[in-house]
Structure formats: C-alpha cells, structure tokens
Amino acid sequence: LSKGAIELSWSSSDVDTKDTHTYDIYLDQNNASTINTADHTSTKKSVTLNDLGTYYWKIITKDNHGNNSDSGVFKFMITE
Numbered sequence: 001l002s003k004g005a006i007e008l009s010w011s012s013s014d015v016d017t018k019d020t021h022t023y024d025i026y027l028d029q030n031n032a033s034t035i036n037t038a039d040h041t042s043t044k045k046s047v048t049l050n051d052l053g054t055y056y057w058k059i060i061t062k063d064n065h066g067n068n069s070d071s072g073v074f075k076f077m078i079t080e
Contacts, residue, residue: 003052003078009044010071012061024060032056032073049078 012021025045028034037045039062049055055078059071 003050019063027057032058
C-alpha cells in the first residue's frame with residue numbers, strides 16, 4: 001500500500017441478530033497493542049499512515065451484552 005489515507009474494513013456476524021456491535025481498532029507498527037479508536041460503530045475506518053514499514057492491526061468486536069471477540073492480528077506494509 002502507498003502511504004497516505006487508507007481504509008481498514010472488516011465484517012462481523014452474531015447468532016443473536018438483534019445485538020448491536022461496536023469495534024475497538026488496534027493499529028501500530030509493533031504488535032497491534034495500541035488502540036487507535038474505541039467503540040467505533042462502522043465496519044470501515046479511514047486512517048492516514050505516512051511512516052513506511054509494516055503495520056499490525058486487529059479488531060475487538062463487542063456486543064451490547066458485554067461479549068467480545070478478537071479478530072487476531074493482521075499485517076500490511078506501507079511503501080513509497
């Protein structure tokens with residue numbers, strides 16, 4: 001990916017169809033341990049990344065009953 005604005009996107013599902021969900025987005029160049037956005041309500045997030053290198057990200061999905069799910073860590077690289 002080229003540096004600048006990029007869009008992170010993901011999907012989620014729940015057997016309880018009436019549940020509402022929020023997403024905590026973790027994004028950094030180490031191990032996806034730094035929260036970028038808490039309680040995001042969309043399955044897309046635009047971020048601007050200008051530092052070259054490998055980025056790691058994950059999503060924690062939370063429902064309105066206090067349950068949560070960890071996506072696991074994904075990575076991508078920003079180049080010129």
